[in-house]
Amino acid sequence: MHSSNSSKPTPTPLPTPDLALCARGVDVYYGTIKVLEDVSLDVYPGKVTAIIGPSGCGKSTFIKALNRIGELESNMRIKGEIQFFGQNIYSQRVNLNRLRRQIGMVFQKPNPFPMSIYDNVAYGVRVFSRPSRSVLDELVESALTDAALWNEVKDSLTKSALSLSGGQQQRLCIARSLAIKPRVLLMDEPCSALDPIATLKIEELIRSLQQELTIVIVTHNMQQAARISDRTAFFSTDESQVGRLIETDATAKIFGAASHSRTRDYIEGRFG
Amino acid sequence: MTTFFDKQLTKPLPFSRNLFSYGMGTIALLLTGFALLALFSVLFEIFRQGLPGLTWDVFTSLPAPTGEAGVPTGFGNAIQGTVLMVAIATLLSVPLGILTAIYLSEIGKTGAIANTVRFVMSILSAVPSIVVGVFAYAVVVLATLFNYKGFSALAGAFALAVIMLPIVVLSTEEALKLVPRQQRLASAALGANSVQTTFKIVVASALPSITTGVLLAIARVSGETAPLLFTALFSQSWIETLLNPTPSLSVMIYNYSGSPFAAQVQLAWTASLVLLGMVFVTNLLSRFVTRKR
Amino acid sequence: MIHQMSSNAHSESIVGGDRAWLDRSFAWVLRLIALAAIALLFWMGNVILQSALPAIAKFGATFLTSQDWDVNQLQFGALPYLYGTAVTSAIALLFAVPIGISVAIVTSEPFLPTWVRSPLGFLIELIASIPSVIVGLWGIFVLIPFLKPIQLWLHDQFGWIPLFSTETFGPSMLVAGIILAIMILPTIAALSRDIMTSVPSDLRTASMALGATRWEMIFTILLPASASGIVGAVILGLGRALGETMAVTMVIGNSDLISVSLLDSGNTIPALLANQFPEALDELHVGALMYLALILFALTLIVNILAMIIVKIFGFKY
Numbered sequence: 001m002h003s004s005n006s007s008k009p010t011p012t013p014l015p016t017p018d019l020a021l022c023a024r025g026v027d028v029y030y031g032t033i034k035v036l037e038d039v040s041l042d043v044y045p046g047k048v049t050a051i052i053g054p055s056g057c058g059k060s061t062f063i064k065a066l067n068r069i070g071e072l073e074s075n076m077r078i079k080g081e082i083q084f085f086g087q088n089i090y091s092q093r094v095n096l097n098r099l100r101r102q103i104g105m106v107f108q109k110p111n112p113f114p115m116s117i118y119d120n121v122a123y124g125v126r127v128f129s130r131p132s133r134s135v136l137d138e139l140v141e142s143a144l145t146d147a148a149l150w151n152e153v154k155d156s157l158t159k160s161a162l163s164l165s166g167g168q169q170q171r172l173c174i175a176r177s178l179a180i181k182p183r184v185l186l187m188d189e190p191c192s193a194l195d196p197i198a199t200l201k202i203e204e205l206i207r208s209l210q211q212e213l214t215i216v217i218v219t220h221n222m223q224q225a226a227r228i229s230d231r232t233a234f235f236s237t238d239e240s241q242v243g244r245l246i247e248t249d250a251t252a253k254i255f256g257a258a259s260h261s262r263t264r265d266y267i268e269g270r271f272g
Numbered sequence: 273m274t275t276f277f278d279k280q281l282t283k284p285l286p287f288s289r290n291l292f293s294y295g296m297g298t299i300a301l302l303l304t305g306f307a308l309l310a311l312f313s314v315l316f317e318i319f320r321q322g323l324p325g326l327t328w329d330v331f332t333s334l335p336a337p338t339g340e341a342g343v344p345t346g347f348g349n350a351i352q353g354t355v356l357m358v359a360i361a362t363l364l365s366v367p368l369g370i371l372t373a374i375y376l377s378e379i380g381k382t383g384a385i386a387n388t389v390r391f392v393m394s395i396l397s398a399v400p401s402i403v404v405g406v407f408a409y410a411v412v413v414l415a416t417l418f419n420y421k422g423f424s425a426l427a428g429a430f431a432l433a434v435i436m437l438p439i440v441v442l443s444t445e446e447a448l449k450l451v452p453r454q455q456r457l458a459s460a461a462l463g464a465n466s467v468q469t470t471f472k473i474v475v476a477s478a479l480p481s482i483t484t485g486v487l488l489a490i491a492r493v494s495g496e497t498a499p500l501l502f503t504a505l506f507s508q509s510w511i512e513t514l515l516n517p518t519p520s521l522s523v524m525i526y527n528y529s530g531s532p533f534a535a536q537v538q539l540a541w542t543a544s545l546v547l548l549g550m551v552f553v554t555n556l557l558s559r560f561v562t563r564k565r
Numbered sequence: 566m567i568h569q570m571s572s573n574a575h576s577e578s579i580v581g582g583d584r585a586w587l588d589r590s591f592a593w594v595l596r597l598i599a600l601a602a603i604a605l606l607f608w609m610g611n612v613i614l615q616s617a618l619p620a621i622a623k624f625g626a627t628f629l630t631s632q633d634w635d636v637n638q639l640q641f642g643a644l645p646y647l648y649g650t651a652v653t654s655a656i657a658l659l660f661a662v663p664i665g666i667s668v669a670i671v672t673s674e675p676f677l678p679t680w681v682r683s684p685l686g687f688l689i690e691l692i693a694s695i696p697s698v699i700v701g702l703w704g705i706f707v708l709i710p711f712l713k714p715i716q717l718w719l720h721d722q723f724g725w726i727p728l729f730s731t732e733t734f735g736p737s738m739l740v741a742g743i744i745l746a747i748m749i750l751p752t753i754a755a756l757s758r759d760i761m762t763s764v765p766s767d768l769r770t771a772s773m774a775l776g777a778t779r780w781e782m783i784f785t786i787l788l789p790a791s792a793s794g795i796v797g798a799v800i801l802g803l804g805r806a807l808g809e810t811m812a813v814t815m816v817i818g819n820s821d822l823i824s825v826s827l828l829d830s831g832n833t834i835p836a837l838l839a840n841q842f843p844e845a846l847d848e849l850h851v852g853a854l855m856y857l858a859l860i861l862f863a864l865t866l867i868v869n870i871l872a873m874i875i876v877k878i879f880g881f882k883y
């Protein structure tokens with residue numbers, strides 16, 4: 001029916017169970033307006049993938065499609081296929097709550113819930129199960145430790161999360177996601193509201209989490225992408241304002257010798 | 273590996289979680305449905321019962337004496353009374369209300385007096401209208417005005433004005449606050465004094481929103497009954513003076529609602545239709561005024 | 566002329582002069598009007614207090630506990646009306662709070678498509694603009710006949726519970742409570758919805774990104790974050806219920822006896838005022854009615870100030 005169907009003779013791509021996320025020919029629309037076209041991107045497990053590109057090119061849109069959170073806030077629609085460890089997440093049978101549990105998300109602005117630090121971290125756990133207090137205590141402690149926040153808050157777990165500083169709030173939001181043990185963590189410019197020191201802490205944290213976790217991070221900060229990511233994807237808009245994935249490769253390659261001139265121009269413009 | 277995640281993602285939520293979601297969704301929609309049902313039932317009945325009695329006569333005649341058939345019957349006097357008392361109340365409350373609002377937004381701002389006025393106005397807007405009626409009874413009905421003591425249109429209008437005042441003040445202040453500061457500064461920079469700036473710039477550009485507030489206040493008091501019951505009382509004849517018991521649509525609906533005569537009950541329904549029409553039209557008008565500009 | 570004006574402007578001093586005088590007197594006129602607006606509330610309170618004095622002097626506090634209301638003997642006690650007001654308002658809240666919060670949720674969360682949701686909110690608020698005497702008329706001719714079999718059934722099945730222990734005539738405290746619920750519903754729904762929509766949508770998304778369903782998000786995030794505002798809205802609704810007159814008068818049956826049974830007729834303070842004021846002649850009778858009006862006035866003041874305090878102090882966390 002849609003013209004792209006006839007021009008792209010893709011039989012359903014083979015399941016790719018060894019890729020954490022795998023997008024194939026993804027178009028994204030808000031209502032009838034197309035903002036992303038034909039994005040095909042592989043996200044390798046246990047690696048940090050950075051998404052860079054000029055503002056408005058659809059980076060946030062893309063990662064909101066990866067855990068299907070976009071359709072909550074807006075009339076976002078997807079064409080094409082996205083697989084999570086080999087399974088099509090846009091299949092009818094997928095349970096969104098379970099999907100989101102597997103693919104966590106950290107937002108641009110820290111958004112802790114208006115409750116205690118402890119309850120924030122326990123929130124996701126309590127949604128899915130009713131663990132005993134001691135099990136919960138352990139989960140909260142390990143999530144906060146993983147998020148490098150435990151030492152700062154261990155004596156004030158019952159204090160309101162809103163009393164924390166911006167950087168601490170963001171790490172709390174990361175801990176909140178870690179507590180439910182996701183396989184993938186999506187981060188949409190998680191440092192853009194933070195000062196340099198808080199940013200550095202989060203970057204260290206991302207590096208340390210990478211062992212067990214797959215991370216996809218959107219950032220407008222080139223240095224950050226270069227510092228923390230293994231692979232980088234560069235998005236940009238064409239003349240018709242539709243976003244596209246220009247290229248994706250190992251970070252060293254993108255920042256050293258990108259194959260596309262537009263990538264090089266962008267990185268030089270922002271980097272040099 | 274594949275099958276493990278396959279299960280993870282497609283396994284439905286536990287029964288209890290699904291039950292909670294679907295149960296709450298059903299309950300919320302059902303309860304909302306009840307509210308809508310009540311609304312539609314009220315509107316439907318008023319049309320069903322009121323429409324058959326809606327003839328030209330109802331606007332031009334007095335209520336026919338009970339038991340007389342074939343005589344034109346209506347409530348022209350009640351419409352006259354409602355319009356008259358609401359008009360007087362508007363004349364009393366709107367100038368005072370707008371001046372008070374100007375004080376709040378242009379002079380008092382966040383000072384102690386201004387905050388007290390805001391507080392008192394929001395309290396006043398919550399005082400039950402029957403208490404306002406009691407107040408008007410004590411102040412106007414029990415007093416001798418122009419050699420007249422007793423129920424009168426003036427007393428009714430006074431009560432309605434007291435109810436309108438806080439609505440006008442609070443909505444006008446909101447309207448005035450929306451006028452950008454630069455406009456005031458620009459006017460002052462051209463040498464205008466504060467009276468000129470206030471009326472020629474601030475009030476003038478807020479006029480549509482002020483009108484909206486006034487119309488909403490009018491819509492609100494047009495249907496008031498409690499404050500008129502023992503201030504204006506009622507009368508079966510045309511209005512000749514402000515100092516006599518005065519009929520109104522709302523009090524007439526109340527009086528006839530309990531009548532043993534079918535003709536009077538019919539008049540109550542038709543009067544409800546007319547009154548509701550007046551209130552809704554005023555409401556719609558108020559939206560229209562602000563949308564136009 | 567032009568020359569004159571400009572020379573005038575040159576000679577005009579920049580301090581003082583008639584302009585400053587005009588500005589200052591304008592400010593003073595407005596200030597006086599504003600003070601008059603404040604005085605209005607105190608005038609109202611004072612007038613009612615003064616008129617109530619004869620009854621206050623005669624009955625004092627026993628007025629609140631006595632059940633006698635006998636116009637011929639000039640014996641007045643307020644208990645049946647206080648009781649009726651409390652009972653009908655409680656029934657009203659019982660119905661209006663869950664319905665109002667449901668309406669607020671349904672009209673603020675995307676369960677329904679926007680083209681259904683926005684007119685829905687408008688329609689519910691339309692209820693607020695229907696004059697209460699019209700709702701009362703509907704109550705007499707539609708609601709009472711509709712509820713009568715239900716009330717009889719309640720008595721048949723649950724007659725052993727004191728609340729349903731009498732057979733109904735039709736008009737009753739239960740009917741009055743339900744009609745009050747309809748009248749305060751828009752207040753509760755609209756205010757609650759405003760509060761819920763001001764909860765940042767970030768929080769909703771964050772909750773659901775952790776795997777919560779929408780209803781789990783509503784109960785764990787949305788309602789707790791807007792709790793104080795909703796309580797404020799409910800208390801404001803209560804304030805309206807306490808003072809609502811016409812619709813109640815028309816369906817409550819106006820009996821001066823206290824009955825535990827909700828299926829019995831009763832009376833409220835505003836309903837009694839509406840019924841007796843037009844015919845009150847004796848000073849003591851008027852005084853007793855004024856005393857009731859004073860109590861009602863004080864009650865609504867307390868309730869509304871309470872609502873403001875709750876919203877201010879326990880205000881919104883964001």
Ligand SMILES: Nc1ncnc2c1ncn2[C@@H]1O[C@H](COP(=O)(O)OP(=O)(O)O)[C@@H](O)[C@H]1O
Pocket residue numbers: 030035054055056057058059060061062073074075
């Ligand atoms: N909820 C929405 N509804 C409609 N258009 C949107 C919405 N969110 C984003 N857009 C549009 O989609 C495009 C991509 O936006 P976004 O993904 O936020 O870009 P980025 O994160 O790369 O800055 C922009 O043109 C933006 O205007």
Ligand SMILES: [Mg+2]
Pocket residue numbers: 059060061
């Ligand atoms: Mg973005």
